[in-house]
Amino acid sequence: MRKHGWHGWTGEETAAGRAWRTRVIYQTNLATSYAAGRLAQLKEAGFRYWVYRHSGSEHPRLQHLAWDGLTLPADHPFWQTHYPPNGWGCKCRVVGADGPKSAERLGGKPGYTEPPAWWDAIDEKTGEPVGVDNGWGYMPGGTVVDTVRALKDKLNKLPPEPSVALIQSWLKSETFARWFEQPSGGWPLARLPDADAQAIGAKEGVRVAILSAETAAKQATRHPDIMPEDYA
Numbered sequence: 310m311r312k313h314g315w316h317g318w319t320g321e322e323t324a325a326g327r328a329w330r331t332r333v334i335y336q337t338n339l340a341t342s343y344a345a346g347r348l349a350q351l352k353e354a355g356f357r358y359w360v361y362r363h364s365g366s367e368h369p370r371l372q373h374l375a376w377d378g379l380t381l382p383a384d385h386p387f388w389q390t391h392y393p394p395n396g397w398g399c400k401c402r403v404v405g406a407d408g409p410k411s412a413e414r415l416g417g418k419p420g421y422t423e424p425p426a427w428w429d430a431i432d433e434k435t436g437e438p439v440g441v442d443n444g445w446g447y448m449p450g451g452t453v454v455d456t457v458r459a460l461k462d463k464l465n466k467l468p469p470e471p472s473v474a475l476i477q478s479w480l481k482s483e484t485f486a487r488w489f490e491q492p493s494g495g496w497p498l499a500r501l502p503d504a505d506a507q508a509i510g511a512k513e514g515v516r517v518a519i520l521s522a523e524t525a526a527k528q529a530t531r532h533p534d535i536m537p538e539d540y541a
Contacts, residue, residue: 344393344394357406358383359403360406361401363376377416378416390437444462479496501517
């Protein structure tokens with residue numbers, strides 16, 4: 310777990326462990342939902358420039374700190390992979406500006422109008438650009454469904470208990486009920502114990518079962534008595 314950033318895990322059945330789990334769920338949903346909403350605002354406002362702002366964390370990720378003040382056009386490819394959050398616990402943000410002067414007032418650094426030369430280099434350990442955690446190299450969508458889709462591949466990296474809790478929180482949401490009416494893509498359904506995953510021949514490291522749109526549509530046709538809340 311340490312190599313994936315989960316060295317703070319304090320135990321599934323302890324009070325501290327349950328509090329940690331709750332915090333992971335809350336912060337993950339909050340950060341991604343905020344980012345998606347903020348992205349929608351930036352696009353609707355039509356800002357020509359976006360400015361990357363570091364959170365000011367006491368113990369910053371050096372790569373994230375290096376992007377602080379970077380001012381780029383809204384359509385620059387940098388944002389497709391580096392729009393924050395760029396990892397678990399990342400609180401960086403993006404602000405919009407109409408021009409260079411307003412960008413400077415918002416924290417943009419004069420002359421910092423090109424990303425560092427290494428910005429698109431891929432880290433072999435994560436499969437993402439350097440400084441971006443595994444699975445976080447994407448621009449957040451504008452809906453909760455997009456958020457779930459973006460996060461579902463990260464669930465295998467979590468310890469079992471937080472992963473299960475996130476899946477259950479999503480299954481109990483109204484968003485899942487709406488997805489079930491018109492399914493597309495897939496939805497995280499369950500976290501399998503290691504023994505069960507191995508028994509069905511799951512790939513190493515894959516423990517999360519996904520409800521596909523095809524299966525959901527088939528279930529709705531053949532078993533209309535099964536409701537979204539039954540999955541939860």
